Amino acid sequence: MGTFIQGYLLMLGLIMPIGMQNAFVLSQGIHRQHHYLVATICTLADLFLVSLSVYGLGSLLTRHPLLEKLFILAGCIFLLYYAMVCLRRAWRASYPSSAEPAQQRQRRQVIMATLGITLLNPHVYLDTLLIWGSYAVGIPAHARPWLIIGGVSASLCWFFLLASAGAYLAPWLSRPRTQQLLNIVIALVVLILAMQLLAHLY
Numbered sequence: 001m002g003t004f005i006q007g008y009l010l011m012l013g014l015i016m017p018i019g020m021q022n023a024f025v026l027s028q029g030i031h032r033q034h035h036y037l038v039a040t041i042c043t044l045a046d047l048f049l050v051s052l053s054v055y056g057l058g059s060l061l062t063r064h065p066l067l068e069k070l071f072i073l074a075g076c077i078f079l080l081y082y083a084m085v086c087l088r089r090a091w092r093a094s095y096p097s098s099a100e101p102a103q104q105r106q107r108r109q110v111i112m113a114t115l116g117i118t119l120l121n122p123h124v125y126l127d128t129l130l131i132w133g134s135y136a137v138g139i140p141a142h143a144r145p146w147l148i149i150g151g152v153s154a155s156l157c158w159f160f161l162l163a164s165a166g167a168y169l170a171p172w173l174s175r176p177r178t179q180q181l182l183n184i185v186i187a188l189v190v191l192i193l194a195m196q197l198l199a200h201l202y
Contacts, residue, residue: 003143007150010135011046014128015158023182024117025159029166034110039159041111045118046128046155047148053132054144076198086187090180 015022021042029035118124132151139147172178 003139003146004150004153006139007147008154009150010132011050011151011154012158014131015046015155020117020121022162024114025162026166027182028110029163030170032167032170034107035163035167036160037107038110038114039156039163041114042118042159043152043155045115047152049124049128050132050148050151053128054136054139054148056133080191083187083191086183090183090187 025035025038025042028038136144136147
């Protein structure tokens with residue numbers, strides 16, 4: 001049980017800070033567009049990635065600096081692109097006449113977007129994988145499944161809480177001015193993450 005709690009708290013510490021994935025889950029909740037499906041995919045992705053990390057993948061990046069730098073560079077490009085998308089949304093919210101009408105995303109589009117936000121996020125590999133991999137070294141082999149179960153349980157609770165909160169607060173969060181502010185905040189956070197990643201290259 002102690003290992004389960006360790007995994008639970010470790011995952012909460014990694015996923016609770018605001019980031020692209022959390023913002024995306026919250027946004028899908030606000031629009032009530034397959035938000036529980038998104039929460040499920042994010043949880044399953046954490047199960048997959050944490051399992052890989054605990055059982056050895058996390059050490060791969062530490063042993064191959066060039067591979068780590070490629071991840072960082074690709075991640076920076078992705079983060080900058082996502083920041084531009086958020087700023088463009090904020091700009092269009094300021095000028096309704098130039099904004100395109102919102103379209104309901106199809107299930108397949110939502111799945112692909114969720115996988116992209118999750119698996120193309122460099123912090124998944126540079127933080128989550130490395131941290132989980134190094135943390136698991138001090139855990140006996142027979143207890144590691146409980147570490148994973150604890151972490152995935154935290155993901156399940158957190159992502160479904162975000163999706164539900166987005167849907168519940170939708171009347172307030174879906175206001176154009178609130179959406180504009182939210183997109184600006186997300187863009188600034190993503191730009192800060194990109195700068196932090198660039199610092200790893202030097």
